[in-house]
Amino acid sequence: MSTVALPIESFGVSHKGCVRDHNEDNYLVEPRTGLWVVADGMGGHEAGEVASASIVDHLATIGIASSAPDLRARFEDRLSRANAEIRNISRSRGITIGSTFAALLAMDGRFAGLWAGDSRIYLVRGGAISQISKDHTEVQELLDRGMISAEEALTWPRRNVITHAVGVNDELEIDFQQGELMPGDVFVLSTDGLTAHVSDTEIEAAVRSEPPQAACEKLLETVLARGGTDNVTIVLVRVGDGRDGSLHADRSKAEGQGR
Template sequence: MNDAPNPGPGFETGCISHTGKVRKANEDNFLLRPEIGLWAVADGMGGHENGALASATVVAALEAVEAAGSAPDLLAMLEGSVLKANAELRAEIDRRGATMGATLVCLLIHRRHFACLWSGDSRVYLIRGGRIVQVSRDHTEVQDMVDRGLLTPEEAKRSPRRHVITHAIGAHETPELDLENGEIADGDAFLLCSDGLTEHVVESEILAAVEAGGAQAACDALLALTLERGARDNVTVVVVRYRQGASERTRWMPNRPERGSSTP
């Protein structure tokens, strides 16, 4: 288990990563760099040795990102690092003759601007004003089928193919990242996680944990809940809360359904 809170200027950060109750090794990796406004979670694929290498390769590439003078510069550095990681993984795949890759979810914050980027089914949520919204959209076969009206969300959760991923770093010659961006407001909290959390925990429980206390306490509580329910996969959770002590307006409105604390 890795427990690494890091507050950073203007942010309260909590993080926890655990192998779970079934897997023999932890293929997840994470990055906390609040001093430059970067947080990330990567979930490896391809067997425990190859998966761990894949997620570590992605996180190591992100370590090269430096403090930026603008939000576009920060985004450009991150995208360059992802391209580098993808090239390294493609070369390793050719060398080993093995399938490997990593999902990735990143949070970038520069002044009052945020950007969420992802590839795969690791997720990022925004908790704002007592409500939660999933910012990311899973890159999976079943999510594509839900979007096309071929499956209901309930059917997708039960599908044996719910973990078949359509995008991942290293999976293709050119990585595909989706992006959502906007402005943050005082009290906003972001939660980044691997799918080991969302396999067992629903959005209303994530909301309750984040609203109940500090960022690290939320991570601890969500891991405990996951372990209680069997933790069939590695689980990594990062919570980032923005605190400036000022009343702020934001121009970003989620384009996906929100849920309040009373939602089951």
């Protein structure tokens, strides 16, 4: 039976923001299977929502894995199915649609963060925050090549151009980072509607001082107070210390699927 090595508490929120008339984000909170996902659809009215929903719907069928490698294999299989479905929808509509995603897998005391696009995964550990994902964007590629500075990147006119996403190409391109789960770890998965308005330092402060539900709600309130120019989705995953002796204590809460 699939378990994570330490107790997990998690929560997710999603909102259309203050400017958009609908929400193209979706998310999934599945602590029993060791899976958490955010997805940010692209492609115009309704189409982006279809793409992000396809990712979430397919990943929701993963079920209970027998091992960490099995969980990873199930994840990649479902994501490939979503990619194929989105490609078929694109062809039938004569348009290109797709979705970014960021996902956390946790099992047997280890984690894997997987992503495509500019949805992000942060890890707060030991009082410091680090971004364990790396944006698949044109501006990030320019930064990596040393063609622009970090200051120039903040105002780059094409800073939101995505280079990888689910459903855009027949061959799915994703990146991942993996490591050991530590007591007190907090993972933050978010679409770019959060990071457009809230700094890494503010994210760290919110998740350090509040449990997942309160921290999610506080971050969402901050985004909306600052204008909420995009859809915003936030999923927080906090790792306990296991002192109750259980391998997995499910104290997860979620507010639907952010549809």
